[in-house]
Amino acid sequence: MPNVFAVPVFFICFRECLETSIIVSVLLAFLKQTLGPEQDATVHKRLVRQVWYGVGAGVFICLIICAGVIGTFYTAGRNSFESAENVWEGVFAILASVIITLMGAALLRVSKLQDKWRLKIAKVLEQKDSKLPIKGKLKKWTEKYAMFILPFITVLREGIEAVLFIAGVGLGLPATSFPLAVLCGLGAGALIGYLIYKGGNKTSLQIFLVISTCFLYLVAAGLFSKGVWSLEQNAYVKLAGEGAAEAGAGPGSYDIRKSVWHVNCCSPLENGDGGWGIFNSLFGWQNSATYGSVISYNLYWLAVIVGFVFLGWKEGKAGATPVAEAESDASSGHAEHAGKKTSTEGVVVGTAVKEVK
Amino acid sequence: MVLSLSTFLLPISLLASIAQCATVTYDFDIAWTYANPDGQQTRPIQGINGQWPIPPITVTKGDQLIVNVKNSLGNESTSLHFHGLYQNGTTHMDGPVGVSQCSIPPGGSFTYNFTVDQPGTYWYHSHEHGQYPDGLRGALIVHDPKDPHKDLYDEEIVLTLSDWYHDLMTNLLKDFISIANPSGAEPVPQAALMNDTQNLTVKIEPGKTYLFRIINMGAFAAQYVWFEDHTMRVVEVDGIYTEPMEANMLYLTAAQRYSVLVTAKNDSNSNFAFVGSMDQDLFDVIPAGLNSNVTGWLVYDDKKDKPAAKEIEAFEPFDDFNLVPYDKEGLYDKVDQSITLDLKMDNLNDGANYAFFNDITYVSPKVPTLYSVLSTGSNATNPAIYGSNTNSFVLGHNEVVEIILNNDDAGKHPFHLHGHAFQVVTRSDEAAGFFDPANTTTPLPATPMRRDTILVRPNGYIVLRFRSDNPGVWLFHCHIEWHVASGLIATMIESPLDLQRQLSDKIPQDHWKVCQDANKPTKGNAAGNTVDYLDLTGENKSPGKLPAGFTARGIVALVFSCLAAFLGMGVIAWYGMKPIKTKTG
Numbered sequence: 050m051p052n053v054f055a056v057p058v059f060f061i062c063f064r065e066c067l068e069t070s071i072i073v074s075v076l077l078a079f080l081k082q083t084l085g086p087e088q089d090a091t092v093h094k095r096l097v098r099q100v101w102y103g104v105g106a107g108v109f110i111c112l113i114i115c116a117g118v119i120g121t122f123y124t125a126g127r128n129s130f131e132s133a134e135n136v137w138e139g140v141f142a143i144l145a146s147v148i149i150t151l152m153g154a155a156l157l158r159v160s161k162l163q164d165k166w167r168l169k170i171a172k173v174l175e176q177k178d179s180k181l182p183i184k185g186k187l188k189k190w191t192e193k194y195a196m197f198i199l200p201f202i203t204v205l206r207e208g209i210e211a212v213l214f215i216a217g218v219g220l221g222l223p224a225t226s227f228p229l230a231v232l233c234g235l236g237a238g239a240l241i242g243y244l245i246y247k248g249g250n251k252t253s254l255q256i257f258l259v260i261s262t263c264f265l266y267l268v269a270a271g272l273f274s275k276g277v278w279s280l281e282q283n284a285y286v287k288l289a290g291e292g293a294a295e296a297g298a299g300p301g302s303y304d305i306r307k308s309v310w311h312v313n314c315c316s317p318l319e320n321g322d323g324g325w326g327i328f329n330s331l332f333g334w335q336n337s338a339t340y341g342s343v344i345s346y347n348l349y350w351l352a353v354i355v356g357f358v359f360l361g362w363k364e365g366k367a368g369a370t371p372v373a374e375a376e377s378d379a380s381s382g383h384a385e386h387a388g389k390k391t392s393t394e395g396v397v398v399g400t401a402v403k404e405v406k
Numbered sequence: 407m408v409l410s411l412s413t414f415l416l417p418i419s420l421l422a423s424i425a426q427c428a429t430v431t432y433d434f435d436i437a438w439t440y441a442n443p444d445g446q447q448t449r450p451i452q453g454i455n456g457q458w459p460i461p462p463i464t465v466t467k468g469d470q471l472i473v474n475v476k477n478s479l480g481n482e483s484t485s486l487h488f489h490g491l492y493q494n495g496t497t498h499m500d501g502p503v504g505v506s507q508c509s510i511p512p513g514g515s516f517t518y519n520f521t522v523d524q525p526g527t528y529w530y531h532s533h534e535h536g537q538y539p540d541g542l543r544g545a546l547i548v549h550d551p552k553d554p555h556k557d558l559y560d561e562e563i564v565l566t567l568s569d570w571y572h573d574l575m576t577n578l579l580k581d582f583i584s585i586a587n588p589s590g591a592e593p594v595p596q597a598a599l600m601n602d603t604q605n606l607t608v609k610i611e612p613g614k615t616y617l618f619r620i621i622n623m624g625a626f627a628a629q630y631v632w633f634e635d636h637t638m639r640v641v642e643v644d645g646i647y648t649e650p651m652e653a654n655m656l657y658l659t660a661a662q663r664y665s666v667l668v669t670a671k672n673d674s675n676s677n678f679a680f681v682g683s684m685d686q687d688l689f690d691v692i693p694a695g696l697n698s699n700v701t702g703w704l705v706y707d708d709k710k711d712k713p714a715a716k717e718i719e720a721f722e723p724f725d726d727f728n729l730v731p732y733d734k735e736g737l738y739d740k741v742d743q744s745i746t747l748d749l750k751m752d753n754l755n756d757g758a759n760y761a762f763f764n765d766i767t768y769v770s771p772k773v774p775t776l777y778s779v780l781s782t783g784s785n786a787t788n789p790a791i792y793g794s795n796t797n798s799f800v801l802g803h804n805e806v807v808e809i810i811l812n813n814d815d816a817g818k819h820p821f822h823l824h825g826h827a828f829q830v831v832t833r834s835d836e837a838a839g840f841f842d843p844a845n846t847t848t849p850l851p852a853t854p855m856r857r858d859t860i861l862v863r864p865n866g867y868i869v870l871r872f873r874s875d876n877p878g879v880w881l882f883h884c885h886i887e888w889h890v891a892s893g894l895i896a897t898m899i900e901s902p903l904d905l906q907r908q909l910s911d912k913i914p915q916d917h918w919k920v921c922q923d924a925n926k927p928t929k930g931n932a933a934g935n936t937v938d939y940l941d942l943t944g945e946n947k948s949p950g951k952l953p954a955g956f957t958a959r960g961i962v963a964l965v966f967s968c969l970a971a972f973l974g975m976g977v978i979a980w981y982g983m984k985p986i987k988t989k990t991g
Contacts, residue, residue, distance in 0.1 A: 157982040259982035263975040270971060291691070292589030300753035300952050301588025310960025311953070332971075343963040350970035357981040364984075 054233075055226035056268050057145040058215050062234025063241075064152045065211035069104070070242020072203045075166045076100050076196065077246065099196035106197075107204025115212045135283035142276030148214055149269040150353065154360065156262050163245065266353055271333020274346035278333075281307060281341045303337040311337040427468040427521075432461075434486075436542065437478035444597035444604055447572045451541035452479065452532070459602035462545035462564060463488075467525045467552075473518040475510060482576075483509035483924075486518060487533035488546055489661060490645050490858045492825055496520040497776060497878025497905065498913055500824055502533040504770035505879055505897065508921035508928075509534050516916055525550030526645030527619040527663040529566075536579045536891045539571060539625035547619060548645075554732055555617075555641045555650070559667055562617040563608060567658060567682045567700070569595035569627035579891050583758045590751055590759025591690035592626055592888040598684050598700035606702035607712070608680075615669040617641070622658035625887040627684035628818065628861070630721050631656045633704065634678045638666035640729060644857035646827055647732035653724035657685070659820030661859040661885035674706035679715040688818060688886075727833050729855040737854055738829060738871045742805035747797075747882075747896060748840070749862075750814040756949040760892045761815075761884070767893030768883075769795035769946045771932035774921075776879045779902045780910060781929040782939050786902035791939040793932025795948050797896035801874040803904055809870045809882065812840040813862045819889065822859040825880035825900070826872045829854040834866035841867040859885055877901035877908055893948065 080096050215227075244254060285304040286293045293302055298316035305311075316336040328334040335342060439453035454460040465471050477484050487501030499520040503509040510516045531543035545564050550556075571578060571593065578593045600606045610616070618638075622629055632655040639650040642665035656664055684698040692698075703712040747763045754760050760767040771778070771793040779786045792798035801807050809828070813819060831850050832841070854871075862868045883895040918928060927934035933945035956964070 157978070255983060259979050262982060263978050266974060266978060267971060270974070288586045289588050290586070292587055292591055301757070301759065305585065305753075305755060305757040305952065308953075309963045310956050312955045338960065338963060343967060346967050347970045350974035353974045354977045357977045361981050361984060 055230045057149060057272065058227055059230040059234040059237075060149055060152070060265055060268065061211055061214045062231050063238045064156065064234075065207045065214075066235045066238025067156070067241050068238075069107075069200075069204050069207045070239050071163055071245060072166050073100060073104055073200055074242055074246035075163060076200060079167070079171075080196070096196040099194060100200050103197040103200035103202075104204050107201045107208060110205055111208030111212060114209060115215075118212055118216050135279045135286060139276045139279030139283060142272045142279060144276075146269045146273035146276060146349070149265055149272070153262050153265045153269065154356070156258055156265070267332055270346055270349045270353070271329070273349045274333040274342045275329070275335070277345040278335055278339060278342035281339050298336060304339070307339040307341065309338045309340055309343050427470065428466070429470040429472060430463075430465045431472040431474070432463060433474045433476075434460075435476045435478050436484055438480070441541070443599050443602050444570050446597060449572055450574065452482075452484075452537070453541060454544075458541055460542065460544040462547060463530055464547045464549070465522050466549045468521070468523060470519070470521050475516045475518065477510045477512055477514050477516075480512050482537065483511045483514075483534055484532050484537060484542065485509055485516070485534045486530055486542075487824075488518070488520075488528065488530045489822075490526070490528040490663070490827075491520070491522060491546075492524060492827075492876055493520055493878065494523070494825075494876045495908060497825065497876075497880070498909060498917060500878070500880070502824070502881055503535070504774050505881055506776040507774055507917055508924060508926045510920050511924050514920050514923060516920055517914065519914075522548050524548060524645055525553060525647075526642055527564075527621060527665055528645060529621050529623050529661075529663070531623065536575050536887050538623075539569075539887055540575050543568070543623045545619070545621055545623075554647055555665075555667070558615060558639075558641070558650070559617040560614040562619060564601075565608075565618050565620045565702075566599075566601050567620065567622045567624060567629045567631065568599045568602065569624040569629075569684055570597040570599050571625070572596045575625075575887075579888075582888055583760070583892055585757030588753055588757060588759055589690070590761075590888075590892065592688070592886065594689045594691065594693060594696065595625070595627055595684065596696070598624075598627070598629065598682055598698060600682055600700045600702050604700050606700075607705045608702060610670045610704045610706050612670050612674050612706060613672050615667055618666050618668055619663065620656065620658060620666065621663045622660055624660045624684075626660060627688055627698075628657060628659040628662075628820065629682040629684055630723055631658060631680070631682050632718070633668055633680040634716060636668050636671075636678060636680075636704070638668055640724070640726075641665050641667055643726060643729055643855065644827060644859060646856045648855070649730045649732060651724075651729055655721065655723045657721075657723035657726075657861070659818070659859060659861045659885065660887070661820060661822050662857070662861075668704075670704070671706070675710075677706055677710055677712050678704045679713060680704060681715045683721070685721075685818070726857070727830060727851075727855060730853050731856050734853045735829075735856065737831065737850055737852055738806040738873065739850075740806055741808040741871065743801060743874075744808040744810065745799050745896075746810045746812070746841075748812045748814055749819065749884075749894065751817075751892075753952055754949040755952055758892075758949075760948065761889045761894035763797045763894065763896050766795060766797050767948045768797055768895035768897075769793075769893065769948050771796055772934045772944075772946055773927050773930055773932060775897055775899065775932070776905075776909075777913075777921075777928045778931055779879060779899060779905055780913070781936070782931065783906075784903070785931075785939045786899075786906065788939070789899070791931040791942075792897060792899065793945050794942060795893075795946065796932060799896065799898055800902060801898055801900040803874060803877065803901035805874050807872055807874050807898075810841050810867065811862055811870070812867045813865055814840075816864045818864055819862050819894070820859050820885045821862060821868070821870075821882065822885045823870070823872070823880060823882045823898070825876050825878050825898075827856040827858045828860070828870040828872040829856050830860055830868065831871050832867070832869040833860070834863065834868070836863045837865045838863075838867060839865065841869060874900045877904040879905075 077097065077100060080093060080100070215231075281304070289301070299313050303311055314336065333342075333346065434454045436452060436454055437456065438450050439456060439458050440448050441451045441453070441458045442448040451458045463471070463473070473486060475484070475486060483503075485501050485503045485507060493500045498506050499518045500506045501518070507516070525548050528546040528548065529543060530546045531538035545566055547564060581587060582590075582593060597604070620631060638653045638656065640648055640653050640656075641650050642648060644663050650667065653666065656666070658664065680702050682700045686692055686698055699715065701715045705712070750762050750765075751759055752762060754767070775792055775796065775798070778792055782791055785791055787800050789798040789800045808831070811821060831854055832846065832848070834841070860868055860870065878900050880898045880900060881895055882898055883890055921928045930936035931939045931942060933942045935941050935943070
């Protein structure tokens, strides 16, 4: 399974695609509400088309960048990474774990995300009215194609973010593990985005998000532990040389001084132990656990627990004294203003104030 | 009258033969010196009387040999073993440290004194922890006035072969048995030597026949040996005369010896190379620039050039299994005691790689095994008292003992038995698996080859037999010095009660003294317990076995990890399902 499905890649695609689809859905909802078909069918149609063109163009450019990055990586950089495989695996696993962890929290607050984008879009649209120092033609052009530029820029931004993350996370992974993970991630992201747009059952969506986040954090914990393991293994291979590799999964393949457990079976590295490979990429299973990998796994969860408890506590506090917090924000003026503007849509955006940078 | 004459003559002939048996004395002051035998690097070497190469010991069959050893190394203890000599009645002179003596500490002295009653080609070397490759090994030749082949040759030439390391054994051993070497890859030598040099020249006269006594006194590498355009006739193997047998190429493992007849050409038109080539199969990696060959020349004419050794297409050595002993001693077909030794390599709890017989890696006992035999009375017949890490077997007196050795390792191993030459009854090809008596179709040889060091092939087996007619404590071990260090040793305790009768109060004072000087116990079981011989508390032991699978700490770690994960997911669920607070202002 690690050879055909890179779990971190899946989640990165999922997350970025979800964000993009939320933006698109917000835009579409906005269009629907401000100029519904009863108002001006042709203008609505044109603007909706603009949105989709923007998305399309963004995706296209992303694909080109993606191809370029992958091309350079697999032609130029591969060998230098392979010679120190364990180091790279370790570094990228930890990096991926951190990225997933940070992204994961946002997934639980997708509705917040929705608000955030609503706010941003409203701000941009509002600029039409304001006296910006943009001159004649350009201003006119941006006004005319705002519905194209917005999704185009966001898709491009999310897309490049995804490509860079995947490049970072995926360096240690075989090329074959990418396509399926990318497709599944994009599909899942789009699907959730669609569900959000449709505004279906919020509670079941939340349950779904909780479950998938739990899963995401299991993966991240595994990656973190595996990253530490890989770095330790690198140190051992440096010490023991060829002998460590020759030993396969048996005695001598691991550093007994740091071993917490070692079973001579179930190695995720051995071909044919496919099940253990899945176990490894999902939960970071190692047939040879070290003090480092076990302690880092537990510390990771400790950090996650502390982090979420803190977030929960902070949100509770923010709910109690929102005004003071909002005032201290540098962009609070804009936000308040935007809040008023978008409130015509009947959406409450207050909680999103803090998120605007 | 006739009768009275014969009774008169007999004592005279006896007297004559006694007079023939001389006492040969060597005074060896062992100390560090420097040498550069391969022309690549000068290194510290253990020499004797300031000399290296160390002198050969030469005696005649029946001589009493006295070697007075003084250890002037300063930083290492030592001992000497006389490889291949049966030491019948003098097992305490055999030399292995921790078996028949304590080591000779720096500054200590020790006398080896025994009668050599066997002819042939032998060698002597340190039998202290992995020491002899530092230079302390030399030839030991026992001449025989009654050599059955003596009319077949004109002159004899001793030719020693050796691998050669540039680093000291103490350093190499430290790296070898270490967590940094989990596969147990043996250090690869830097060069091969012939008579402790390279580019050796041997003066040859046309038409003469020479007896080459070839000895591999290397630490590790076996060597292929051949003489270009000359055929060899094997006449002795490890001290056993054989029916002459032609050979184009020999294969000598560490510690093996052959005597071969080489008849010179009748003209001196050119000189001929002879080559020793280390068996690279033994090496884990072949370093760039390693010359595993060493060349010498049969020099018929000094003025003619010495041609470089020719490339050969393949190594096709002579199979020693086919040799027939000159005395035609028949197969011991009735086995009284059979010992099976399964060889394997594995890692222990310190992460290093060790060698095992029947899952036990040898660790030297606190009390030399011989001294345990002599101090435990009737308990000496119980193998348990000799320690749980010594692979001890007690042999009855004058019985036919069989050793079945199954090599569960992918390497070649030369096995040596102290105190005996054994019949090589069966030797399998490579990868034959374990010996199965029910499944051996080939008939056993009627007059099997006898020798004291035998090669067992990778993942193959050997079956050896010998008569336990030599009371003593005899090691059976792999003669690759690395594997001696990693524990590939078994102890044969032969007729312990006879040994007690033979040697009680006969151990010389200097033997006890080296123990006393080093504060080593000399009585009791392997742990030095003189009260309860079965109580081995405090004995020397190997590092423990690697933990198998999940131990307590593994389970604790796994449970904690699972708990942490579930707790973490619980917190995520709590946060995720929390109603999002909204500002209602």
